[in-house]
Amino acid sequence: MRKLKIGMISFAHGHAFSYFNALNALPEVEVAGIVDEDKNRVAKITDTYGIPYYSEADELLRTGIDAVVICSENSRHAEFTIAAAKAGKHVLCEKPLGISTAEMEQMIAVCRDHGVQLMTAFPCRYIPAVVQAKEAIDRGEIGEITAIKGTNRGSMPGGWFVDKKLSGGGAVFDHTVHVMDLMRWFLGSDVREVFAYADTRFHELDIDDAGMVHVRFENGVFAVLDPSWSRSKSFPTWGDVTMEITGTKGIISIDSFAQKNEVFSDVTGKAQWSYWGDNMDEYMIRGFVDALLGGKPVPVTGEDGLKAAAVGLAAYESAQAGKPVVLD
Amino acid sequence: MKVAVVGCGTMGTVHGTDYHRMPGVELTGVCDLDRETARDLAGHLQTKAYFSFEDMMAEAEIDAVSIALPTNLHKEYVMKAADLGKHVICEKPIALTLEDAEEMIAYCQKKGVRLFIGHVVRFFPEYADLKRKLDAGVTGEPGVAHLKRVGSHPGTVKDWYNDFDKSHGVIMDMMIHDIDFARWAYGEVQEVFALNRRSEEQDYALVTLRFAGGAIANLEGHWGYPGAFATAAEFAGKAGIIRLNSRETDSLKLLRNSAAPAGVRGVQVPKSPSYQDPYYYELEHFLACIREGKEPLVSAEDALRALEIVLAALESARTGQPVRLPLKGGAKG
Numbered sequence: 001m002r003k004l005k006i007g008m009i010s011f012a013h014g015h016a017f018s019y020f021n022a023l024n025a026l027p028e029v030e031v032a033g034i035v036d037e038d039k040n041r042v043a044k045i046t047d048t049y050g051i052p053y054y055s056e057a058d059e060l061l062r063t064g065i066d067a068v069v070i071c072s073e074n075s076r077h078a079e080f081t082i083a084a085a086k087a088g089k090h091v092l093c094e095k096p097l098g099i100s101t102a103e104m105e106q107m108i109a110v111c112r113d114h115g116v117q118l119m120t121a122f123p124c125r126y127i128p129a130v131v132q133a134k135e136a137i138d139r140g141e142i143g144e145i146t147a148i149k150g151t152n153r154g155s156m157p158g159g160w161f162v163d164k165k166l167s168g169g170g171a172v173f174d175h176t177v178h179v180m181d182l183m184r185w186f187l188g189s190d191v192r193e194v195f196a197y198a199d200t201r202f203h204e205l206d207i208d209d210a211g212m213v214h215v216r217f218e219n220g221v222f223a224v225l226d227p228s229w230s231r232s233k234s235f236p237t238w239g240d241v242t243m244e245i246t247g248t249k250g251i252i253s254i255d256s257f258a259q260k261n262e263v264f265s266d267v268t269g270k271a272q273w274s275y276w277g278d279n280m281d282e283y284m285i286r287g288f289v290d291a292l293l294g295g296k297p298v299p300v301t302g303e304d305g306l307k308a309a310a311v312g313l314a315a316y317e318s319a320q321a322g323k324p325v326v327l328d
Numbered sequence: 329m330k331v332a333v334v335g336c337g338t339m340g341t342v343h344g345t346d347y348h349r350m351p352g353v354e355l356t357g358v359c360d361l362d363r364e365t366a367r368d369l370a371g372h373l374q375t376k377a378y379f380s381f382e383d384m385m386a387e388a389e390i391d392a393v394s395i396a397l398p399t400n401l402h403k404e405y406v407m408k409a410a411d412l413g414k415h416v417i418c419e420k421p422i423a424l425t426l427e428d429a430e431e432m433i434a435y436c437q438k439k440g441v442r443l444f445i446g447h448v449v450r451f452f453p454e455y456a457d458l459k460r461k462l463d464a465g466v467t468g469e470p471g472v473a474h475l476k477r478v479g480s481h482p483g484t485v486k487d488w489y490n491d492f493d494k495s496h497g498v499i500m501d502m503m504i505h506d507i508d509f510a511r512w513a514y515g516e517v518q519e520v521f522a523l524n525r526r527s528e529e530q531d532y533a534l535v536t537l538r539f540a541g542g543a544i545a546n547l548e549g550h551w552g553y554p555g556a557f558a559t560a561a562e563f564a565g566k567a568g569i570i571r572l573n574s575r576e577t578d579s580l581k582l583l584r585n586s587a588a589p590a591g592v593r594g595v596q597v598p599k600s601p602s603y604q605d606p607y608y609y610e611l612e613h614f615l616a617c618i619r620e621g622k623e624p625l626v627s628a629e630d631a632l633r634a635l636e637i638v639l640a641a642l643e644s645a646r647t648g649q650p651v652r653l654p655l656k657g658g659a660k661g
Contacts, residue, residue, distance in 0.1 A: 146525050147532050149548055151474075153564070195521055195650065197536070197544050201471040202566055210472050212536050212544050214521060216648075222523040224534045224546055228472045230564035246532050250554050324648060 004293055005032040005065040009057050009080050010072035011041050012160060013094050015121070015281070019069055020045060022285035029289055033060045061087035067292055070094060073166040078103040081118065085111040092119045092288045092298075096177045096312060097305030099168025104309060108302040119288050119298035120305030124178045124241055125185065126283035127256045133245065137186055142247030145187060148223040149246075150179040154239030156229040162207045169312060170207035172198045172319070175227030176312040179241060180215070181304055186245065189219040190307060195324040196315035202230055213315045236262070237273040329353050329615055333394045334381055334405055336360035336369040337486065339419050339446075340396035346608040347394075348373040353615065357388040381405065385412050392417060392442075392618055394611075398488040399495060403428045410439040415618050417444045417611065421504050422631040424496055426639065426655065429632045436628070444614040444624055445631035447508040451610040453602070454572045455509055458561060461570050462513055468567025470514045470543035475506035478550035479557035481529060489551075490528075498531040499524060499645075500638045503549035506561070507537070507641075508626065508634040510547065513563060516540045517637050519652050524645035535641045538650075574600070 006029055008016060023029050033052045036042045046053045054060045057080055060068070067090035070080045078098050081091050091111060097120050098104035111118040124130055137145065152175040160166040161174060184190060193216040201210035209229040216222050231239050241256035259277030284300075291298045310327060318325040329352060333344045336358050347355040359378035360366035370377035378384035385393075385408075392415035395405050403423050409416045416436065422445045423429040436443040449455050461467070479502070483490030495501050499522070511517060519538040524531070530552030537545045562571035580599045617624045640651040 146530070147523065147534065149534060149546070193648075197538060199542055199544070201469070201542065201544075202564070210544060212472070212546055214523060214534070214536065216523075222525070222534070224523065224536065226472060226474065226546060228564070230472050230569070232467075232564070232568045234568055244548070246530075246550065248527070248530070323650065 002028075002293070003030045004028055004067065004289055005030050007031075007033040007035065007060045007063070007065040007068045007089070009035045009060065009068050009070045009084070010076070011036050011038075012073045013071040015094060016069070016071035017045075018279075018281040019071065019121075019285055022279070022282040023069070023289075024049065025282070026286065026289055028293060032065045033063055035060045057083055061089060065089060067091065067288075073160045074099050074168045075166045078107050081107045082110045085114045085116050085118070088114060088116060090117045090119075090292055092121055093302075093305070094121045095305060096168065096173060096309040097302060098309060101306070101310055101313060104302070104306040108306060111302060117292065117298045118302035119291075120181075120300050120302060120308075121284065122178060122181045122300045122304065122308070123280040123284040124182055124256065125300060126280040126287065127241070128278050129254050129256055130182060133243070133252050133254050134186060136252060137245070137247075141250060142245065142252055143249030145221055145245055145247050147221060147246045148183055148186070149244045150183065150223065150225040151240055151242045152176075152179045152225065152227050153230050154228075155231045155233075155235070156203050156205075156209060162205050164207055167207070169316060170198075170200075170205070171209045171227050171229040172196065172211040172213065172315050173309075173312040175229070176213050176225060176315060177305075177308040179225050179243065180311045181300070181308040182243065183215075183217075183223055183225075184304070184307060187217055187219060187221055189217040189221065191215045191311050191314075191327055192218045193324050193326050194311055194314040194318050196318045198316060198319035202228070211315065211319070213311070215311060234270055236271045237275070329619065330356045330389045330391045331394065331615070332357040332359070332384055332388055332390045333396060334359055334384075335396035336362070336365045337396060340394070341369055342605070342607050343394040343396055343417070343611060344369055344373050344375075346605070346611050348375070350608070350612060350615075356390055357384045359384040381408065385409070385414070390414055392615065395419060399424055399501070400493065403432050406432050406443065407435050410436045410441045410443075413439065413441060415442040417446065417614050419446045420448075420508075420631060421445075421500055421635055421638065422628065423635065424500070426632065426636060429635050433628045433632065442618050443628045444617070445626065445628055446607075446610060447505065447626045447631060447634065448606050448610045449505040449509045450512060450626050451606040451613065453606070454574075454577065455561070458563065458570055458572055459509075459513060462563060462565075466568055467563055467565030467570050469565055470539065470541060471564045471566060473510060473514065473543065473545035473563045474548070474561065475510055475545060476548045476558070476560040477502055477506055478548070478553035478555070478559075481531070481552040483551070492526070496638070496642065497524070497526060497533075498549045498551045499533045499535060499641050502551065503533060503535060503547055503641075504634050504638050506547045506549070507535075507637045508630060509561075510537055510545045511633060511637065512626075512630070514539045514541065514543045514545060516633075517653055519650050520637055520640040520644050521650045522641035522644040524642075533641070533645070537637065
């Protein structure tokens with residue numbers, strides 16, 4: 001069996017640990033190197049599994065790996081993706097794909113020019129409820145979709161996420177992309193117009209942690225999305241991904257993490273929801289690996305990443321201007 | 329206290345039924361142009377049926393009257409009742425235009441009668457509890473809220489709901505409940521952005537309110553929802569979150585097997601039973617306000633403000649632009 005050799009660039013985004021576990025569990029994958037500016041952050045993994053450590057991405061990219069998984073700060077996605085592409089490595093890049101439309105277009109172009117695939121990490125496409133909702137929509141079970149209300153409410157992540165230079169934006173950027181990608185995927189249509197509010201309401205921050213993003217799609221469907229970091233410390237889980245999809249013949253409601261046990265423990269001092277549903281990261285990683293091994297297109301592209309992130313960027317433009325913004 | 333009900337449809341039946349069993353209150357008449365409807369309700373409530381407003385007002389002893397007519401008729405009958413010196417309890421929405429609403433309020437003032445508008449959600453125990461918690465500060469400074477109200481299309485039962493000129497659709501007739509509650513909870517609204525799609529079978533709306541204090545609320549309203557009527561709300565603030573969901577508070581479930589009585593087989597009837605319905609508390613409160621001359625929990629001015637937000641939402645849905653309040657050309661004060 002030919003093993004796919006994958007390197008990981010940066011563990012700045014905590015999802016890297018989950019992606020590593022998913023990669024490490026696949027017999028057809030070898031995690032062949034890890035790059036992180038902070039050696040201690042990844043020492044447990046590199047030591048336990050005997051994985052080569054590099055302090056610089058260039059060192060990893062000179063090795064014979066096939067692909068990289070990038071989980072750096074958002075502001076460095078472009079730099080690492082472009083370097084990997086130039087070294088002939090396929091890329092799975094954490095969302096949001098980049099922090100400006102221009103750099104995301106460049107990432108896509110460089111990958112194309114060097115014959116490597118670029119996938120955006122949108123694991124929500126692998127939530128079983130989302131997958132089955134898409135199938136039901138495609139079968140026409142709710143007729144034509146007319147409107148969608150979504151939420152991707154979360155907890156305040158802190159760290160570099162709240163430093164605009166590194167993240168590119170706060171809650172509205174961080175939490176618009178997942179559900180916006182799902183909306184685009186369900187509708188097979190792109191966003192034409194955005195009207196949004198963005199504000200700081202929940203935490204003492206210099207970046208937005210609250211908002212409401214309204215969109216109109218090319219096909220006439222409208223939608224709203226709450227991307228706020230509004231989950232209090234006392235809330236029983238980190239956040240949610242929900243969608244209420246209204247069609248001419250029915251409704252589909254998605255509550256992605258409803259598969260949970262309720263825990264009431266004096267040890268933690270607060271109620272907690274213990275999610276027991278499938279791990280979406282595992283299935284997304286499998287999708288990336290299968291595409292590369294099978295020589296097929298990756299299931300979620302760089303363009304998908306760009307289109308979703310562009311809505312987040314337009315949301316800020318709209319919030320600033322106080323009126324709807326039309327996308328190019 | 330002697331009361332009468334004008335209009336014997338869904339809401340007139342609710343008002344009449346609650347008055348009928350309210351201690352110290354006498355239901356002296358109900359009226360409807362449809363004689364059978366009036367007779368049916370009067371029979372149930374052991375009161376007298378009238379087939380014209382004028383006949384009832386001329387004949388029956390009345391201190392206060394409930395107006396439970398289609399919205400486009402509210403102004404005419406509120407003013408007629410005020411002319412006769414009767415206090416008025418009118419169903420929501422107060423009217424379809426700010427000018428009408430302002431005229432109704434001013435007219436009742438001039439005639440020395442009280443005017444109450446039935447924004448009943450403030451009397452629903454789960455919403456009242458939520459408001460008390462917000463006021464107690466358990467969620468801290470206001471942040472982002474969601475309110476939801478979905479159900480079947482009333483136009484399938486009563487034609488006037490389907491006539492946009494008479495009802496103005498789901499935002500005006502149903503979402504106005506949540507609009508009033510949101511304003512009660514988070515204060516005055518500064519800007520409104522709305523998305524609305526209407527067809528014969530469905531009226532679906534998403535309305536975002538931006539409050540003067542900076543908080544944001546998104547309201548979802550749906551006529552033509554394929555499931556049972558449901559409401560939900562969430563208020564997330566700086567210090568916590570409070571939410572309610574009607575689907576999760578059924579305190580009684582009754583499941584019948586196939587050996588159940590004829591005509592009912594294998595049906596589930598989830599219920600959230602209470603000793604009184606919220607309308608009872610609302611009507612009891614309004615009558616107490618008349619008796620004791622006190623200010624109501626929800627005033628006609630509040631109803632006017634809710635109407636203004638609805639009109640802003642309808643304008644936003646039409647133009648695709650956010651609409652700032654107050655609206656030009658109406659709503660003094």
